[in-house]
Amino acid sequence: MKRSVMVTSLVVIAVVVAFSLFLATRNPVNPTATEADSPLLGQPAPPITGPRLGGGATINVASDLGHVVVVNFWASWCGPCQVEAPNLSTFAWQERHHNVDVVGVVFNDTVDAAKAFAAHYGSLYPSVVDDGGVIANRYGVTSPPTTFVINAKGVVAATLLGAVTTRQLEAVVARVQLEATS
Amino acid sequence: MIVTWLGRAALYVCFVGAVGGVIEQARALRAHRTSHVRWWALGALGGIAAAVGVMEFALVTHNFALAYVAENNATFTPLLYSITGLWSALEGSLMLWVLLQSAITFGVLLYYRRDRDSPVVGWAAIVLLCVGAFFTFLMMGPADPFIHNAAHVLQGAGPNALLQDNPLVAVHPPLLYLGFVGFSVPFAFAIAMLVTGRVHERWPLEQRRWTVLAWGSLSLGIVLGAWWSYQVLGWGGFWGWDPVENAALLPWLTATAYIHSVIVQDRRGLFRVWNLSLAIATFALTILGTFFTRSGVLVSVHAFSSSTLGPILIGFFFVVVVVGASLLAWRGDRLRAPVGVDHPLSREGLFVANNILFVGFAIVVLLGTVFPLLYQAINGTQVTVGTPYFATVAAPLSVLLLVLMAIAPLVSWRSADAKVLWARTRVSAWTAILSVVVLLVAGVRRPAEVIAVFLAVLAAGAALRTLRGSLVAALRRGSWRSVLRAPSTGGMIVHLGVVVLALGIVTSTTYVTRSEVTLATGQRTVVDGQLVSFDGFHNINDALKSATQLKVSVDGHQLRPAITTFNGRGGTTVGTPAIDSNLARDVYVTFDAVGGTGNTSGAQVQSGLPTGSVVLGVTVEPLLAWLWLGGIVIGLGSALSFFRRRYAEDVT
Amino acid sequence: MKVLRSFSLWCVVLVAVAALAVALRPSASSAANRIAHLETLVRCPSCDDLSVAVSNATSAIAVRHEIAQKVHAGESDDKILTSLEDVYGTSILLSPPTSGLGVLLWIVPLLGVLLLIASALRLARRR
Secondary structure, eight states, X not given: OTTHHHHHHHHHHHHHHHHHHHHHTOOOOOOOXXXXXXXXXXXXXXXXXXXXXXXXXXXXXXXXXXXXXXXXXXXXXXXXXXXXXHHHHHHHHXXXXXXXXXXXXXXXXXXXXXXXXXXXXXXXXXXXXXXXXXXXXXXXXXXXOEEEEEOTTSBEEEEEESOOOHHHHHHHHHHHHHHHHX | OHHHHHHHHHHHHHHHHHHHHHHHHHHHHHHTOOOOHHHHHHHHHHHHHHHHHHHHHHHHTTOTTBHHHXXXXXXXXXXXXXXXXXXXXXXXXXXXXXXXXXXXXXXXXXXXXXXXXXXXXXXXXXXXXXXXXXXXXXHHXXXXXXXXXXXXXXXXXXXXXXXXXXXXXXXXXXXXXXXXXXXXXXXXXXXXXXXXXXXXXXXXXXXXXXXXXXXXXXXHHHHHHHHHHHXXXXXXXXXXXXXXXXXXXXXXXXXXXXXXXXHHHHHHOOOHHHHHHXXXXXHHHHHHHHHHHHHOOSOOTTOOOOOTHHHHHHHHHHHHHHHHHHHHHHHGXXXXXXXXXXXTTSHHHHHHHHHHHHHHHHHHHHHHHHHHHHHHHHHOSOXXXXXXXXXXXXXXXXXXXXXXXXXXXXXXXXXXXXXXXXXXXXXXXXXXXXXXXXXXXXXOOOHHHHHHHHHHHHHHHHHHHHHHHHHHHHHHHTOGGGGGGSTTHHHHHHHHHHHXXXXXXXXXXXXXXXXXXXXXXXXXXXXXXXXXXXXXXXXXXXSSEEEEEXXXXXXXXXXXXXXXXXXXXXXXXXXXXXXXXXXXXXXXXXXXXXXTTOOOXXXXXXXXXXXXXXXXXXXXXXXXXXXHHHHHHHHHHHHHHHTOOOHHHHHO | OGGXXXXXXXXXXXHHHHHHHHHHSOOSOSHHHHHHHHHTTBXXXXXXXXXXXXXXXHHHHHHHHHHHHXXXXXXXXXXXXXXXXXXXXXXXXXXXXXXXXXXXXXHHHHHXXXXXXXXXXXXXXXX
């Protein structure tokens, strides 16, 4: 073919135009947690009781509270937990008058390390010390950070694996509240 | 504030130097007069060198008036990691890039100063300076390294934990960038040849040398990167088909194709247009690679933080490809060689096969890397394209490439004579079968390993035979030393390095064993044939970091796997693996968990285990050290190839 | 040795040795091998691109246990992978699905290579 180089070049240009436009319009990845389809979904939330980290009144997240509870399993040695800690505090503070509570559960960690972590990140929500990993077992948590959203009826409505962002929590909680009223 | 203005001024000098050089060269071309472009290039080099000097000084003196220093350095950062802080984050890495680009531009113009009246050199200068100007422009706008830090901070965040616990951070990025930047030279000359229409002169052959320099640096850079991730990431592997890793592999693949097909152009004047396309494609792929690394569009453990650079870099990629392809469309058909390949199994024919395999491999890797983006755009769900896909595709391609390595060096140009080929391959062929029998008898029976050894012996045989031929010819000429600069010596040594590397890769991945052992203090056990004992804890607490080390001994050698928390940045905790390495096998030990309520700096606690016992991850990988050995041999071979005599000199 | 000069003899010996190698190769269908193979296909849920075979994260260990359980329970490879997909989403598999859009990933490289071969043949025919 006499003009094969020209034809090939024009085809290449067309492909590269499409390819470049495609790549130029991709949004940077925002690392967020993945929603998992855990067996607890739709089930009544297992009880969460235990001593409060840092002392004070025992925490007891009773099942039928009338408001949404975000339960976050974390540990001081877990990297993504460090990333999400400020987000959880921001969210907890934001929602403190909107009937949404945030409760942390210490996962597989020493009390001292957990206290240091909470102090360092200025945790604005209470955390439960999980002696013997009983609560973690009930919730089937194998790796932090794992976050559960319990709706106003005390049923587990969402499970998130990985570090959460504030916006993600807002979206999930809004959805859970909507589903609970329908 | 002074630091900020000094640094920015230096960057402006660099930019002015590059743009001024382009204008000067353009005028010189129009007026047919001698160009003084290389002094402008020197000015640009001076500018970026000064900027680098300012930044390094700020890093070494921990000057937190610069936001970049506050984010990547701390008062307790050791000198080495302060210096490497220059390229530990996005803005600084661009400075390293421009420094190398300006140095290479000036170097090339100096090298060709006697040809500075040639329009080819002139146009190449324009292209090189434009590339430098583009990257400098990035730093004058969206990626400013000299942003002033208004807050009066007493302490910086320190570098990323994984960038300060291994000295390889000092060599991997510079070598890698030298490779990427080096490919701008063949690209610039390809554009120049197309614009001026002068493809028939000596310029294509000159490019082989610069391409070998860039290719050698890139190969070393990639191997060192693999070695570095192996030593720090904790999973015992060295390559994850991660988007940023693939980004470095893509130009390497097309560059390897180019190095081979340029040999054919050297000997027989074929493939002129194809070689120009490969030169353009290789450089375009390095730009695409920087896009993947710096745009944040693909998830990667190696990526720099996402930024607004994405669309700008894609824009530059687009310009590079469109300019190159348009020039090819305009000139290409007139530049083609009148002759063709005589026989598909002649040396030329096998080089064609080589190019098909390498370019095909590049297409597949590119597709696999961007596929998750395509899938999400069309289907809305996330997919991952990981090792299983790439390995499945890479395996048959590697087998075919090894076959080519075993045959092509022994085949003649222009014709294919089976008898002659058999006569030259006989010894290796029988040795290969013998090796396989020995393996089978010794119990090594996994098909991947058997095939790899068989092909490796054949490929090594071809390389050794060719080397022997060159040595004999050199001795006949009176000096054995002249074999070092013989045309095929460097290449054959690179082939030998590749064979060693390939054997290392196949053996370590086929016969890897991973186990977790729980040991109490003073206890020892045998894991996969290795005697492992745990002798207690050792805590380190200094200005830079706090670490809990485990005193482990493997086969009598002391290792210290640890969990390390680096001060700064809220205290990032990373696992520090320990490796016992010899030519036969690597034993890779990680500190996975500690028992009881042990107070450690960040290790996972398993309350089911008694206090004072630990869980160790032990991975045994045979022949893993062959990868690094192969890499060194490849580097040596490239160096020899850089200095090799031209084919024409050899014949006369 | 003159007999070693014969290419046909070498071919015969090669075929014989290859047959021997095939006969001696370790069996691929034992439970341990199936588990090991499946582990390389599943991504560790809390990592970016490591498979559960190589990662030591707790989530990876949990998935490894799940796979081992299911293999011993007699489930087929496909069923195990699909059930993991249901729990963790499509991105948990390291190799995209071969049906639907994923087919592209296998077809395009094939087409690309065929295209390259075709152009090379055209090049060869121009004498």
